[in-house]
Amino acid sequence: MTMASKLLQTPTSARLVVRGGRAIGGRAPLAGDKSISHRILLLGALADGPTRIANLSPCRDVTRTRAAIEALGARVDALDDRIVVVTGRGVRGLGGPPVRIDCGDSGTTMRLLAGLLAGQPRRFTLTAAAGLGRRPMDRVIAPLRAMGADIRARDGRAPLEGTGGPLAGAEIVLPHASAQVAGAVLLAGLNAEGTTRVRYPAPVRDHTERLLAEMGAPIRFDMRSATLDGPVIRLDPAGGGTYTVPDDPSAAAFLLAAAAIVPSGEVRLSGVGLNPGRTGFLDALEAMGADIAIDGWREHGGEPVGDIVLRHRTLRATEIGGALVPRSIDELPLLAVVATQAVGTTVIRDAAELRVKESDRIEAIAAGLALLGADIEVRPDGWAITGPTPLVGADVDGADDHRIVMALAVAGLAARGRTSVSGASRVADSYPRFVEALAALGGDVEITAGS
Ligand code: S3P
Numbered sequence: 001m002t003m004a005s006k007l008l009q010t011p012t013s014a015r016l017v018v019r020g021g022r023a024i025g026g027r028a029p030l031a032g033d034k035s036i037s038h039r040i041l042l043l044g045a046l047a048d049g050p051t052r053i054a055n056l057s058p059c060r061d062v063t064r065t066r067a068a069i070e071a072l073g074a075r076v077d078a079l080d081d082r083i084v085v086v087t088g089r090g091v092r093g094l095g096g097p098p099v100r101i102d103c104g105d106s107g108t109t110m111r112l113l114a115g116l117l118a119g120q121p122r123r124f125t126l127t128a129a130a131g132l133g134r135r136p137m138d139r140v141i142a143p144l145r146a147m148g149a150d151i152r153a154r155d156g157r158a159p160l161e162g163t164g165g166p167l168a169g170a171e172i173v174l175p176h177a178s179a180q181v182a183g184a185v186l187l188a189g190l191n192a193e194g195t196t197r198v199r200y201p202a203p204v205r206d207h208t209e210r211l212l213a214e215m216g217a218p219i220r221f222d223m224r225s226a227t228l229d230g231p232v233i234r235l236d237p238a239g240g241g242t243y244t245v246p247d248d249p250s251a252a253a254f255l256l257a258a259a260a261i262v263p264s265g266e267v268r269l270s271g272v273g274l275n276p277g278r279t280g281f282l283d284a285l286e287a288m289g290a291d292i293a294i295d296g297w298r299e300h301g302g303e304p305v306g307d308i309v310l311r312h313r314t315l316r317a318t319e320i321g322g323a324l325v326p327r328s329i330d331e332l333p334l335l336a337v338v339a340t341q342a343v344g345t346t347v348i349r350d351a352a353e354l355r356v357k358e359s360d361r362i363e364a365i366a367a368g369l370a371l372l373g374a375d376i377e378v379r380p381d382g383w384a385i386t387g388p389t390p391l392v393g394a395d396v397d398g399a400d401d402h403r404i405v406m407a408l409a410v411a412g413l414a415a416r417g418r419t420s421v422s423g424a425s426r427v428a429d430s431y432p433r434f435v436e437a438l439a440a441l442g443g444d445v446e447i448t449a450g451s
Contacts, residue, residue: 016405016424016435018412019444020393024258024265028437032057032082032245033273034430036207036303038065038108039183040086040243042116043211043235045074046190047088051237054083055245060429061106068101068113069094072120091190091232095121095164103158105132105358105429108180110158111140112208115184118149119191120164128158131400135356140184143172147188147196169194169230176353177201177326179277182226183208190217192230199225202323205277210302214238223276239301246273246305251431253281253331254406255441256310260290261341261414265312267441270296274304280328282308284335288315288342317344317387325350330357332382333365334407339385340374341414348382357401358429364399368408371396372415391415398423402430409434413443420448 032055042065044051056062058081066084070076072094075087094116103110103126110126114137117124128135138156145151147170151162169192172185177200186208189196203223212219216236218229237243252272259265274294286292296307320328320335328335332351339346354361366378371394375386391414398405398421405423412419424447427434438445 012423012425013449014424015448016398016409016421016427017446017448018409018419018421020391020413020415020417020419022442022444024262024413024441024443025267026441027268028255028440029433030247030269030272030437031059031251031431031433033248034059034062034250035108035179035205036245036273037062038112039207039211040238040245041065041069042112042187043215043238044086045069045072045088045094046091047215047235047237048090049237050085050087050241052083052085052242053245054243055247056082056084057245057248058082058432060104061109064102064104064106064109068103068109071099071101072096088235088237091235092120098123100125100127102127103132105129107132107135110137110160111180111184112187114140114144114151114160115187117162117164118144118147118151118188119167123163124161126158126160131358133158139176139178140181143174143181143185144188146170146172147185147192149188167192169196172196172198174198174200177204179204179207186212186226186228189228189230190232195227195229197225197227202326203277204326205275207275207303211238214302243301246300246303247271248431249273249278249281250330251434252308253334254410254431254434255437256285256308257334257338258410258413258438258441258443259310259312260285260315261338261410263312266310268307268309270307271305272308274306277327280324281331281335283324284318284320284328285310285338287318288338289313290315315342317342317346319347321349329353330403333361333403334410336365336369336376336383336385337407337411340369340376340387340389340391340411342387345384345386347384349379350381352381359399359401359404361401361404364397364401364404365407368396368404369411372411372419393417393419395420396422398426400426402426406431406434409438409445413438
């Protein structure tokens with residue numbers, strides 16, 4: 001069994017144990033991009049014909065989306081855990097008898113499916129595990145209802161219930177810069193009569209838009225809006241039937257951060273996705289004085305991709321807010337970790353959205369970093385972190401949240417002594433090879449049983 005598949009089965013009580021003090025350097029395995037993997041599966045299920053998808057993310061969340069399209073009648077043939085062939089059933093081909101789909105803790109699965117199912121003729125129930133069951137769903141329900149969808153939830157939380165049916169294109173102005181919600185609106189727009197226009201207050205990852213264009217949909221988009229003329233009669237399989245998912249910049253971020261804060265660190269990663277809605281982390285690190293070189297820019301299925309080299313340098317504090325926030329949303333807790341090693345006070349603001357992610361990430365990372373000795377002040381919409389502070393290993397709580405577990409493990413690499421993070425198995429929600437990757441870079445890291 002590979003380390004990655006072992007992690008998927010690790011008991012929830014397992015801990016990630018890291019010992020600081022080792023140099024970090026070299027190359028390491030990444031993972032296919034999680035956001036794009038969800039979308040290519042869903043859109044592949046709507047295509048006319050088969051799509052061979054290479055480098056699909058093997059993470060737990062994407063497994064939920066894969067099971068969902070199978071439950072809806074699309075055929076998925078796995079050549080191995082990262083290459084699958086999805087045989088689509090056409091843009092309006094996922095109707096059928098009532099279906100109940102368990103989205104687990106995958107918010108992207110639930111929100112994108114809500115949009116896709118709004119226009120498919122069948123009754124549906126989307127259920128969630130406890131963590132996802134606490135997260136807000138009204139933000140996706142409201143715009144879909146504005147398009148005429150029959151979809152509801154009690155108190156704006158999962159489970160979601162509805163019946164797919166006729167939809168009307170609409171002008172949707174989102175109050176949140178959310179790619180999940182924008183993506184849901186566009187998936188609904190495929191089966192809507194007339195033009196759907198979705199606007200968001202700041203640039204977000206536009207993977208849905210790029211894939212739809214790649215598949216021949218009549219879509220126009222820029223960094224603030226997308227316009228789709230519906231109903232769309234046919235979607236061609238992406239990449240002419242062969243689509244390679246770029247590697248995940250949000251997974252890469254953990255390795256880059258490790259090299260950025262461990263003296264003499266140096267990491268080289270190739271084939272990393274560089275969608276402009278995802279590169280805020282690199283911009284912030286650069287502003288802090290990190291030595292980052294990106295070359296080999298190329299395109300994969302409409303997405304920019306490149307090779308990244310990061311070398312350790314003395315870092316200085318920065319300010320992160322405004323439009324940079326949605327472009328680095330999943331990496332902000334990690335930037336808080338990096339800020340503990342930068343000279344001066346880093347302020348991260350406009351990020352209250354972090355409170356409704358897999359955990360309250362503002363509180364969760366602050367609690368962990370404070371136990372490691374960081375100087376971090378919690379604010380309603382972010383933190384003020386003053387560095388550099390020498391970190392000292394401790395037992396910390398991963399808050400049952402993959403990105404918090406991994407961010408605290410990275411902090412542990414820069415700490416003296418042993419850091420033990422609860423919730424090791426959560427890592428597989430997005431990056432099953434995380435432990436293997438840190439070990440490949442020379443990190444002293446292991447998974448231990450028990451709490
Ligand atoms: C995602 C969008 C972001 C991000 C999440 C993945 C996506 O969420 O935090 O991890 O794939 O669209 P929001 O759309 O809620 O900001």
